[in-house]
Amino acid sequence: MKPQNYEIENNEIKEKFKQLKEKDPGRFNNRIKLSWSNWVFGMEPLEVSLARLKKCKIDYIELHGNRYGNDLGYKADEVKKILSDSDIKVSGICGMFSTESELSSKNPIARQRAIDYIRRNLEFGKKLEAKYFLIVPGAVGRPIPYDDMEFFRSVETLQIVADDFQKAGMRGTIEPIRSAEVSFCHTFDDAKKYIESVNSPGIKYINGDTYHMLTEEFHIGKAIIDAQDMLTNLHMADTNRNALGGGFLDLDTIIMALYIIGYNNDDSAFVTPEPLGPGGNPYPAMYGKPDEKNLDNLVQKTAHYFKEREKEVLSQQL
Numbered sequence: 065m066k067p068q069n070y071e072i073e074n075n076e077i078k079e080k081f082k083q084l085k086e087k088d089p090g091r092f093n094n095r096i097k098l099s100w101s102n103w104v105f106g107m108e109p110l111e112v113s114l115a116r117l118k119k120c121k122i123d124y125i126e127l128h129g130n131r132y133g134n135d136l137g138y139k140a141d142e143v144k145k146i147l148s149d150s151d152i153k154v155s156g157i158c159g160m161f162s163t164e165s166e167l168s169s170k171n172p173i174a175r176q177r178a179i180d181y182i183r184r185n186l187e188f189g190k191k192l193e194a195k196y197f198l199i200v201p202g203a204v205g206r207p208i209p210y211d212d213m214e215f216f217r218s219v220e221t222l223q224i225v226a227d228d229f230q231k232a233g234m235r236g237t238i239e240p241i242r243s244a245e246v247s248f249c250h251t252f253d254d255a256k257k258y259i260e261s262v263n264s265p266g267i268k269y270i271n272g273d274t275y276h277m278l279t280e281e282f283h284i285g286k287a288i289i290d291a292q293d294m295l296t297n298l299h300m301a302d303t304n305r306n307a308l309g310g311g312f313l314d315l316d317t318i319i320m321a322l323y324i325i326g327y328n329n330d331d332s333a334f335v336t337p338e339p340l341g342p343g344g345n346p347y348p349a350m351y352g353k354p355d356e357k358n359l360d361n362l363v364q365k366t367a368h369y370f371k372e373r374e375k376e377v378l379s380q381q382l
Contacts (some may be wrong), residue, residue: 073283083322092378094128094328098370099155099336100301103128104362105359106352110143116360120367124155126336131184132237136213139362140191147192155334156175156196156237157189158298166203172326175221184226186232195332196235198271201249201258209247229266231369235296235332236267242276250280252287256294273299273338274313286319292325299338300370307362307368319377
């Protein structure tokens, strides 16, 4: 039987993986660093979240970018102590961009809020040695375009703070999001064009998300390989946007693609589960009342399944 198109891509990735493993087995010694995006835990205290991650042998956390004002959000010294006590490091900061504070807004006050917001979070991230800051070029939850200039407004606004990323020692990372949630920048190719337009050494990276990629990319594994060293973080959820292993996501092929590009050997590259459940605007989850038992189960299942599949992929005879 003739293979389907996605199977052809799968087979090519499997063959590349096999050849690399035979040619240079040493590049497979390190494992992919697993993190977790904590804004999906809602209003839960950070200490509780970190204890959950440690129990599941997750050593990194992607912190909610909640520095919405000078008096709001995390305080660096407090967070530093909590992280040290928990023996967990920060992978990056997840930037939040709504219509009240977005780079592409027609309202200059909203764009200024986005600029100030980015600077506050970069200052915070630098103190915690975060590796990246995640940027969404348009507002999440706003799938209808303002006009045909929103891309250019977004680029122009981000250029104002682009140099600040290098000063903070953090990677400026663009996240493409599905068209049901944002009005532009939906694919890895879109993100590359956006990065090219910003044209700054501080903004060179991509944050993928398997849930968005399922609807916007031709093939997740191929998109990862085509991105090469631009990819610095990959949000993970299964096809139902819940725990890994609960849907039909081809996780093995994704893991192979990540190893092909040397993702496991990049100190600033992470896989970060973000199982939010389906819906058009996921942001309300950040203010939700946490269900500890459900969250414990979500993290445990996801971490166990990812590590199990990673072990299977690396040990199989291809």
